[in-house]
Amino acid sequence: MVETSYCLFLDVLGYxxxxxxxxxxxxxxxxxxxSIYESIxxxxxxxxxxxxxxxxxxxxxxxxxxxxxxxxxxxxxLIYTTCLLYNWCFHFYQNHNLLEERExxxxxxxxxxxxxxxxxxxxxxxxxxDINFVGKGVAKAYETSERTGIxxxxxxxxxEVFNDLHCKRIxxxxxxxxxxxxxxxxxxxQLYVFKHxxxxxxxxxxxxxxxxxxxxSFLNDDFTCVDQLAKLKPTFKGEALKHYYETLELMYECxxxxxxxxxxxxxxxxxxxxxxxxxxxxxxxxxxxxxxxxESRFKQAINKLREKDSWLLNQDVSExxxxxxxxEYLQTKFSEFNVDCxxxxxxxxxxxxxxxxxxxxxxxxxERLTDKERQDYQVGNIIPKRVYPDIIIHKRGSNKNNLCVIxxxxxxxxxxxxxxxxxxxxxxxxxxxxxxxxxGFFLEIFTDGTMRDNLKRFENGINVLV
Numbered sequence: 001m002v003e004t005s006y007c008l009f010l011d012v013l014g015y016x017x018x019x020x021x022x023x024x025x026x027x028x029x030x031x032x033x034x035s036i037y038e039s040i041x042x043x044x045x046x047x048x049x050x051x052x053x054x055x056x057x058x059x060x061x062x063x064x065x066x067x068x069x070x071x072x073x074x075x076x077x078l079i080y081t082t083c084l085l086y087n088w089c090f091h092f093y094q095n096h097n098l099l100e101e102r103e104x105x106x107x108x109x110x111x112x113x114x115x116x117x118x119x120x121x122x123x124x125x126x127x128x129x130d131i132n133f134v135g136k137g138v139a140k141a142y143e144t145s146e147r148t149g150i151x152x153x154x155x156x157x158x159x160e161v162f163n164d165l166h167c168k169r170i171x172x173x174x175x176x177x178x179x180x181x182x183x184x185x186x187x188x189x190q191l192y193v194f195k196h197x198x199x200x201x202x203x204x205x206x207x208x209x210x211x212x213x214x215x216x217s218f219l220n221d222d223f224t225c226v227d228q229l230a231k232l233k234p235t236f237k238g239e240a241l242k243h244y245y246e247t248l249e250l251m252y253e254c255x256x257x258x259x260x261x262x263x264x265x266x267x268x269x270x271x272x273x274x275x276x277x278x279x280x281x282x283x284x285x286x287x288x289x290x291x292x293x294x295e296s297r298f299k300q301a302i303n304k305l306r307e308k309d310s311w312l313l314n315q316d317v318s319e320x321x322x323x324x325x326x327x328e329y330l331q332t333k334f335s336e337f338n339v340d341c342x343x344x345x346x347x348x349x350x351x352x353x354x355x356x357x358x359x360x361x362x363x364x365x366x367e368r369l370t371d372k373e374r375q376d377y378q379v380g381n382i383i384p385k386r387v388y389p390d391i392i393i394h395k396r397g398s399n400k401n402n403l404c405v406i407x408x409x410x411x412x413x414x415x416x417x418x419x420x421x422x423x424x425x426x427x428x429x430x431x432x433x434x435x436x437x438x439x440g441f442f443l444e445i446f447t448d449g450t451m452r453d454n455l456k457r458f459e460n461g462i463n464v465l466v
Contacts, residue, residue: 004113004137005072005073006161009138010106011145080184083211105243109157110141110144111137144157151243151335152246153246153247162178177212179192190216226255291459294438300333301332308325323342323406330391330393337403342390354435363383366418405441406443407443411448420442421442427458428460440458
């Protein structure tokens, strides 16, 4: 029977990183996954056994691989359950060994639309009654969670669900929030705070609302979630760090809300303000990303460029236009860094501008010697040459965090790649007179409708195999 339901799609963040971890044996990975899913199942069983299920609206549940699906005729049980589940995540493992146990980081989307239940394909084949949920509500819940492009431990709500909550608009710290109250247990009205999201990390337009779930902990003068997040930091590596810092920033926003100020909170505020700032300051430190991980993310960005902007490539637009779009996709893959095009700033040089020192003969060989340079210099002279790398991935304001440099050329370019490759060797060489980029790429991108991109990788001043 078709029915209109509130649908919640709950995703375990970092699942791919867990199962693709080649440094761990499969049995240890399985142990880690069992720890995560058994812990979530135990908590959900406890939550759903409380008197929220004594009401007319029953919460139905189903799991799919790394995701969990909940459905209910009313919205309150889903919000209530999810908030408690998220807060529990930061308490359950606080006395466990982080080398053996992994904190479940979650993200969920809640939507409202039609659904229907029917026997699962596997159930039909085996003759067992295995119920599955399908419908527009399921798809919209998934899209609200996954396709918004929002990182971190979030509770994202579609506009139709938000409208059913009948929230009141308020302004705090110069920002707009929405609040509502409802009771689930002991008839105690609980305060819930939301904010509207109109852009994601890719700067794409979205329309959803976010439930500020950490607010409940702070409202009850419970700050242990901050201590737990500090403890968890070493377990996040590479791209997973974006989930960590997004969650940290969300917690800090909730911490700063004046709505939660109690006498005890005011006493504890200086201590945890310092702790938050200490954790947030590490976002500006270099992230430990291997060169293979950089290459993997770079290739993902290239694929995104071809998927989203094939028209630009097929029209053979300028290299600058292509580099700009590629840089946008790289920024989403390296959210902890700055991605800039033709960035010529060098804070360590007196001129404050990027330049490489090249021998007169070498410039002549590369056919990059200008008429003025022929007049001003002679054989054996070192010539400073201004450079403007097409794309760099770095931390602005310092040369300590230079991660990646990219030179791009179209397949239709009349210039060869020899000078670009020479520059990449200079950018990545490890010495005191270089910027010491960890890795560099030369990308010849084909603009004839084919997918035959030519990629070369540079490390320590030399071209290595991709």
